[in-house]
Amino acid sequence: xxxxxxxxxxxxxxxxxxxxxxxxxxxxxxxxxxxxxxxxxxxxxxxxxxxxxxxxxxxxxxxxxxxxxxxxxxxxxxxxxxxxxxxxxxxxxxx
Numbered sequence: 719x720x721x722x723x724x725x726x727x728x729x730x731x732x733x734x735x736x737x738x739x740x741x742x743x744x745x746x747x748x749x750x751x752x753x754x755x756x757x758x759x760x761x762x763x764x765x766x767x768x769x770x771x772x773x774x775x776x777x778x779x780x781x782x783x784x785x786x787x788x789x790x791x792x793x794x795x796x797x798x799x800x801x802x803x804x805x806x807x808x809x810x811x812x813x
Contacts, residue, residue, distance in 0.1 A: 727745075728746060731776075734746065734776050735776065736775060736776060737766075737768070737773040737774070737775060737776070738773060738774050738775075738776055738779060739771055739772075739773050740754045740755060740758060740772070743757075743758075743774065743779070758772045758774075762782070763782060764778035764779070764781070764782055
């Protein structure tokens with residue numbers, strides 16, 4: 719994926735690619751590279767492997783976000799980084 723594609727802003731749902739790799743997820747959700755790569759390792763994150771790349775179908779990504787969204791909280795997923803730090807992915811709510 720080139721720099722222009724990595725920095726692309728999607729104008730609507732139809733303009734989002736069918737399969738999203740880590741840079742596309744970073745761009746779409748505005749998350750750091752580290753956070754996205756740890757999300758891709760989560761057991762309940764809906765990834766598929768195409769060659770050596772982990773990708774997510776766009777429908778599954780939005781379903782996963784909906785399933786993890788709590789209307790009373792903005793926390794959607796938590797995990798632990800290899801060096802012992804924790805990460806929290808936040809969407810919705812009051813950030």
